Amino acid sequence: MNLTYNKAYNDLSKLVDQIEDDKIQLDNLADKVKQAKELIDFCEAKLRTIDKDVKAALTDKKPTTRKKNRL
Amino acid sequence: MAKRLRLSELVNEIDDAIQNRFAGETFWITAEITDVKKQTDKRWCFLKFIEKEGHLITAEIKGVFWANTFHNVEKFEKLSGQTFASGLEITCNVRVRFHKRYGIDLEVLEIDHTYSLGKLELEKQQTLDRLVKENPKLIRLIDGQYFTSNKSIELPIVLQRIALVTAPNSDGQRDFKQEIENNQYGYAFSVSEFLTQIQGDNSSKLLIQKLKMIEAEKENFDIVAIVRGGGSQTDFKPFDDYELSKYVASFPLPILTGIGHDRNTSIVDLMARQHKTPTKVATNIVEHNYNFESEIMDFKERFFETAESLIDEAKDNLLQMKRTVKAYSPTTILNKGYAIITSNDQIIINPKDIKVNTEIKTILKNELIHSTVTKKSKNELDI
Incomplete structure (x- = not known):
């Protein structure tokens, strides 16, 4: 897996721009949702595991919790 | 034999002499401090000022900070990051005091912080x-x-x-x-x-x-x-x-x-x-x-909210289309009492296509009416 935080961030930001600018066709929506979810899951998992365990964590699908309320 | 004095009388005279010379006057001195004893609870600090030549102390006098000037000591420690302790050289403003029991000392009124920190x-x-x-x-x-x-x-x-x-x-x-x-x-x-x-x-x-x-x-x-x-x-x-x-x-x-x-x-x-x-x-x-995670979470929220509203919008559109299709369907129109006219199995849209003597079919809700056109005239009904 060569995904980095920077790439995940940029890709996700692009997906958000696309969907907000009506550039995503309904036909592609399911695919784009899947992509966005993968990017988010990657970040969440990587933040809470050291590098070599990220893959395992992603397949494991352990729920991650955020204790502090977002601002 | 010389006149004998009570101790208190002599001490009073010393006090007077010192008062005469030093009352109301303050002095700036630069000196090393030693024997520093802080009483943080009372906000007092006792010390000695000394001056040395080589290892020999050539001048020494007691000094004191009382509660009203103790903040100078705290400020010194805050600014310099070091403890106010023996071995430091400070510049300060002092007043000469004499106490009939404790003797002479210098009451410190103010520290020149710029000098102390300067070095x-x-x-x-x-x-x-x-x-x-x-x-x-x-x-x-x-x-x-x-x-x-x-x-x-x-x-x-x-x-x-x-x-x-x-x-x-x-x-x-x-x-x-x-x-x-x-x-x-x-x-x-x-x-x-x-x-x-x-x-x-x-x-x-x-x-x-x-x-x-x-x-x-x-x-x-x-x-x-x-x-x-x-x-x-x-x-x-x-x-x-x-x-x-x-x-x-x-x-x-x-x-x-x-x-x-x-x-x-x-x-x-x-x-x-x-x-x-x-x-x-x-x-x-x-x-x-x-902060990074928060941004990702913001993206997540924005993306999925928009995705949901896209789907909702599509559903609404579909529903609207269904309604439109239904509203314009021939059945709906015929049910309302309108008729469709055909000639040679072609729906007549333009009345000019029908000539007198043409056979036409009028399609109504449940019946077909076959007729021949006998006369044409301008539509003057106000519908």
Whole structure:
């Protein structure tokens, strides 16, 4: 897996721009949702595991919790 | 035989003499202090002023801070980062007092902080000036702020691989790791420790050695944290070292420093990203990652909210289309009492296509009417 935080961030930001600018066709929506979810899951998992365990964590699908309320 | 005096009479005369000479007058003196005894609860401080020639004390007098001037002592400690203690040279404003029982002393009214701090600061300032002058590409002084190559390196978007430089078994090491390991968000970190003595003459060289080891495997780290617990001003001396400061300014990985307390700023701090204490360095690293996660969560919310509204919108459109199709269907129209006219199985849209004597079919709800056109005239009904 060569995904980095920077790439995940940029890709996700692009997906958000696309969907907000009506550039995503309904036909592609399911695919784009899947992509966005993968990017988010990657970040969440990587933040809470050291590098070599990220893959395992992603397949494991352990729920991650955020204790502090977002601002 | 000379006249005998009671002790109190003599002491009164001494008091008068001193009053006559010193009443209402204050003096600025610069002297070394010794035998410093602070009574923090009462906010008093007793001490002795001395002057030496070589090892010989040539003048000595008691001195005192009372509660109304004790804040001078506290301010001195806050500004200088060192304890107000024997061996310091201070400049202060004093008043000569005489007490009939405790004798003569100097009541301190005010410390000249600029003088006291001057000596330490001067040395530091000279090093800073030299750093700027000799390394114009690495270090720049703009509007009182030091800009260095190291400070200009952008922090990675997430900080997880930390090279920690600190003293073994120190408060700084413990505080930093505790904050990192028990962070409230459950973020994972890998902390590689580069432990060395950070106090004493040789420390700056040892610190450089550790940084060189980190540089040799810099691709394994996101950042370097240099931390050290509190101490006196002289304890921080290695962090004012020219060579170490220069190396820090040029270091290829971002360096975060937490050296001492809030009141301490070393030259190394000025060359890197200063976060004051070991705990604050750790908190900032954790918060940096939290900011990243928050942005990701914002993206998540925006993306999925828009995706949902897209789907809802599509559903609404579909429903609308169904309604429209139904509203325009022939069945709906015929049910309302309208008719469709055909000729040769073609729906007549333009009445001009029908000539007199043409056979036409009128389609109504349940019946077909066959007829022949006998007459055409202009439609003057107002429908």
